[in-house]
Amino acid sequence: MMSFNIIFLRVVFVCWSSDLERVVEEKRYVFTYFDFIDEIQAFDDAEKTSSCLSGQSLNNDGVSRVALVTGSSRGIGRGIALSLAREGYHVGINYLGRVEAAETTAALCREEGRLHGHEVQPVIIKADVSSPEDRLRMIEELRQHFGRIDLLVNNAGITSIGRKDLLEAGEEDFDRLFGINLKGAFFLSQAVARWMIELKDEGSDRDPKIITISSISGYAVSVNRADYCMAKAALGMMTKLFAVRLAEHGIGVYEICPGIIASDMTAPVKEKYDKLIAEGLTPIRRWGKPEDVGRAVVSLAQGAFGFSTGEVFNVDGGFHIRQL
């Protein structure tokens, strides 16, 4: 496309400059012409060789992209899986215990893909992200099935067990939550990043992405969910660490920070948040939906922010804005 543009611009320039010939010395005209072409060629070369974090359109090489979304049997994860299926991604649908929910996500992904002209192949994978064996098996299943990965979305998470007061919180619950919400995301990112680098070394020209779903609880205190708040805060640092380490490999790393999103996790506190939202807790006075997060994931995955990495994207109805 760019080469065609150069030919076109050459023709335009020659037509335009032949008029100028009458007023410009021949020597100077030749110099200006080659300067002009050099500028365009340099732009073309820069486009071709920009190695890091460039945007890519889907399926431009005829092969669909592959995403792994942890905890995508329900809630936000399902919303993300469906948004990706709409764009033609094959999705690894990870779950912990609810296989029927995972099967429903898979069926919806196929349908969503079909409606948008894609033959999406979802793969359902039961794995506990806090378990090292399960994480490796999950990656192995994806390798066997697709032989590649373009996107990891660290979404699986649990809320604070029993929502106990800070002074009552127990160590066992703390370890369980940190194992899933932080350790799982960290070591899965590590393993997937190694695979992404391997694919790059083998000549893949795609720019893979790692996206982690954190929470407004990473900075807004809830004294009855201390472990949850602390683990979510740590995911922000994790994102920055991987962003710096993986930039040289062209892997973009991002954090999405959702606000109050309707899902099974927030169902028990629905009345509380209905009231707070109605009273103006968020400038946009509605609950967030899983697809709000899904749309943000798709934009990042498709390279809409190719010169950004380690960035946090708030999907929270404006909750994060301080007001007087």
Ligand code: NAP
């Ligand atoms: P959810 O409705 O409770 O769904 C949780 C999902 O995670 C399910 O698919 C569940 O699988 C899976 N999961 C749980 N433990 C797992 C484990 N050990 N290994 C693998 N998968 C596991 O939660 P959600 O509201 O969609 O939340 C998704 C993410 O967004 C979480 O990280 C949460 O902290 C974050 N978030 C939520 C909100 C909100 O308002 N809802 C706001 C900010 C951030 P099963 O179906 O098999 O149980």
